[in-house]
Amino acid sequence: MTRNRPVVDGIRWQLLPLLLILAGSAPAGRADEAAISATALRTHQRQVFQAALERIAPTIVRIDTIGGAQAVREIQDRGGDTVVAATFRQADGPTTGVLWTRDGYILTSSFNFVRQPAIITATLADGKRFVAHLVARDRVAQLALLKIETEDLPTPPRAPLEGLRPGQWALTAGLGYGSAKPALSVGVISGLRRNEGLCAQTDAKTSPANYGGPLLDIEGRLIGICIPKAGRGTDEIAGVEWYDSGIGFAVTHDHLNQRFEALRSGTDWHAGVLGILTSKGDRAVGDDSPSGVRIERLAEDGPAMDAGLEAADRIVELDGHAVDRPLDLRRALATLAAGQTVSVAVDRDGKRIRAELTLRRADEVKPIEPPTSQPSGRSQPFPIPVPEPQP
Amino acid sequence: MSVERPAITRPSALRAWRLFICLAVLSNSASGGGPATGPFDRAIEIARPRVVKLYGAGMGRQKAYGSGVLVSPDGRIVTATSLMLEGRSLRAVLADGSSYAAELIARDPYRQLALLKIDVRDLPYFDVTRDSHVRTGDWVIAAANPFKVASGREPVSVAAGIIAARTRLAARHRRQDFSYDGEVLLTDVVVSAPGAAGGALVDARGNLVGVIGRPVVSTRTNTWVNYALPVAEVATFVLAPDAVEARTRPDPTAERAAAEKRLLQLGLRLLDVGGRVRPPYVERVRAASAAHTAGLRANDLILAINDESVATCNDVRTALQALEPQTPLSLFVKRADDVVLIELASAGES
CATH class of the missing domain: 2.40.10.120 (Thrombin, subunit H)
Structure with missing residues (x-):
């Protein structure tokens, strides 16, 4: 409290002549009182931000890696050829992770291990340093699970997610710039259930300096873990080009819980595919065409074909999630990994048919030839209307 | 921008003049819908x-x-x-x-x-x-x-x-x-x-x-x-x-020589076989040297010197060269699956 005194005094000193001249001119006086309280409020906010950081800081881990190569990215150029593209160059600096269990599991972003480092160490907030082992990677949510051999670690308090609303305070913290304490950024929650439902979006800054670090609420409780992911890119560094843009994402801790349980077994999480090509585009709002996602084609011997699904079936449910539009299907798939056996319900000529199928990795399913007459929705996410030829 | 408040560092005559403007502006804006706050x-x-x-x-x-x-x-x-x-x-x-x-x-x-x-x-x-x-x-x-x-x-x-x-x-x-x-x-x-x-x-x-x-x-x-x-x-x-x-920038050759001298004093040699990335593995530790007494061993990988991360042999040299003489030196090293803290009373002479 004593810290605030000089502030108020300083402002009062500046105000003194003004008040003398005004001699009771109420409107101007009120205006400046408002300015004073606004300034004082900003000072208090610093204390609030710092308290939030202090609460979660014991669970923020500095990760250092040694060795490893630079990633190159293979992309399709416009002509359809595969080319090696210049990719974001990974730096040598420290990165950030979050303690997940008391016995030494650390969740972080897989962005920090793109280089396949030979050695990983984790340094706790109290300076203790450990060799860490990479247990598994999540290729969908861009996460990585590390393990250090120790006990009795602090874990982050979790923010209640059901109360999360756009516009509420959100902070990010990371150790990437080599600061002794995590560097902080303040913003708000910008959106919920982004990236196929996995992420909260924030305008607090996210970058390689805090990927793997926490997104926290104003109480210092964990909302999620920051990842670069943005848009539809699927590789581990997709989205890094949006760093510090005010468009950042963090995988929310409900999904982190689910994925942690899968990753701790030591198997990587790969996207599971159904082996289908769906109808082009999304249904327009107000479109009264039947609910569900229509299957246009099936991969030969793919999961959907093996389960007896057919072209023209409409998927209406996957793993208990109702499917009305393609986004529902993508969201359901984002919570499922290759290898998982799930229930699916389709609508076939008005009849509901249920089946079980086992999701597979995309590279384990034969590619589907897109129909030549009708380009698939997937290859043209934003269909450009072609004018009809004039007679 | 017509609104300008008194500038703290202006001469007082000017300040007084501006206060009047300020007064006028504030009263006007306050009566006309409230000033921005x-x-x-x-x-x-x-x-x-x-x-x-x-x-x-x-x-x-x-x-x-x-x-x-x-x-x-x-x-x-x-x-x-x-x-x-x-x-x-x-x-x-x-x-x-x-x-x-x-x-x-x-x-x-x-x-x-x-x-x-x-x-x-x-x-x-x-x-x-x-x-x-x-x-x-x-x-x-x-x-x-x-x-x-x-x-x-x-x-x-x-x-x-x-x-x-x-x-x-x-x-x-x-x-x-x-x-x-x-x-x-x-x-x-x-x-x-x-x-x-x-x-x-x-x-x-x-x-x-x-x-x-x-x-x-x-x-x-x-x-x-x-x-x-x-x-x-x-x-x-x-x-x-x-x-x-x-x-x-100091002469790099002299800098390197100073670092080598430090390493020699401590009694350790780095495994520096060239190549683009040279992780700082310890090749040898001289028996009964300061480094040996403190617990450093061959095959240790130096991770940090006085809390500054080092990733390459050159990082180690830079860190050692920058140290003040006779100051305490702490090293984090990786040995098998452990991270070991090595503490030396002195970083040696300059």
Whole structure:
């Protein structure tokens, strides 16, 4: 409290002549009182931000890696050829992770291990340093699970997610710039259930300096873990080009819980595919065409074909999630990994048919030839209307 | 912008005059729907008249504009080094739109700052001897002219954010290491945009806390760093611009020899077999040497020296060479699956 005194005094000193001249001119006086309280409020906010950081800081881990190569990215150029593209160059600096269990599991972003480092160490907030082992990677949510051999670690308090609303305070913290304490950024929650439902979006800054670090609420409780992911890119560094843009994402801790349980077994999480090509585009709002996602084609011997699904079936449910539009299907798939056996319900000529199928990795399913007459929705996410030829 | 409040550093006669204007404006605006009372009004009112827009002669595709901060009532302006300064003409445009020819009077090659002078008096300015000691989480306003959005008599742009942290800068400018490696204020305001360098970072009360530095890429993250040179560093240059010596880089051969001597004194040899990335494995530890007594062993991988991470043999040499003689030395090393802390009473003679 004593810290605030000089502030108020300083402002009062500046105000003194003004008040003398005004001699009771109420409107101007009120205006400046408002300015004073606004300034004082900003000072208090610093204390609030710092308290939030202090609460979660014991669970923020500095990760250092040694060795490893630079990633190159293979992309399709416009002509359809595969080319090696210049990719974001990974730096040598420290990165950030979050303690997940008391016995030494650390969740972080897989962005920090793109280089396949030979050695990983984790340094706790109290300076203790450990060799860490990479247990598994999540290729969908861009996460990585590390393990250090120790006990009795602090874990982050979790923010209640059901109360999360756009516009509420959100902070990010990371150790990437080599600061002794995590560097902080303040913003708000910008959106919920982004990236196929996995992420909260924030305008607090996210970058390689805090990927793997926490997104926290104003109480210092964990909302999620920051990842670069943005848009539809699927590789581990997709989205890094949006760093510090005010468009950042963090995988929310409900999904982190689910994925942690899968990753701790030591198997990587790969996207599971159904082996289908769906109808082009999304249904327009107000479109009264039947609910569900229509299957246009099936991969030969793919999961959907093996389960007896057919072209023209409409998927209406996957793993208990109702499917009305393609986004529902993508969201359901984002919570499922290759290898998982799930229930699916389709609508076939008005009849509901249920089946079980086992999701597979995309590279384990034969590619589907897109129909030549009708380009698939997937290859043209934003269909450009072609004018009809004039007679 | 017709609303202007009294500037703290103006002469008192002028201040009194402006108070009357201020009174009139405030009463008018209060009766006419209420004045704006945003949380940063005061900071912005102070900052904007103290930040200037700078324009220089361009070179090729180089940006030839920037921002500067008034640091004296007689027209001294501090800015960040840029190619803008290399041209023949240099102009400073004040917040009221008046434009002056600026003269380059000093450079700080270490901090990459420059001091300019325009021939005007009684200007509002920031007192660089005052340091308000901002901390992590403090609100700050960046006042600068990124992308030269503001032109003519438009005031510079402002953007709000917080102090993210204080840290030592490790950065490069183009292909070269950036000379300044001292403490910087990190902020979450994006101030790495072209033209923002040389602008002011002020706290919520309008105190100057830093000057936005030249755009650089962090070697730790490979991203553009949003940083400002703390006002104390700016003061070191501004208050004694002629005393600032160019920090010439020491002779690398001599540096390496000094580091080798240290290693020899400690009794260890690094496994340095060449190649692009050379992780600092210990090849041999001399029996009964200081390093051996402290517990260092062959095949240990040195991870950090006095809490600074080292990734290569060269990092180890740089760290050892930079150590003061006879100071305690601590090493984190990786041995099999453990991280071991090795502590030595002395880093040896220089």
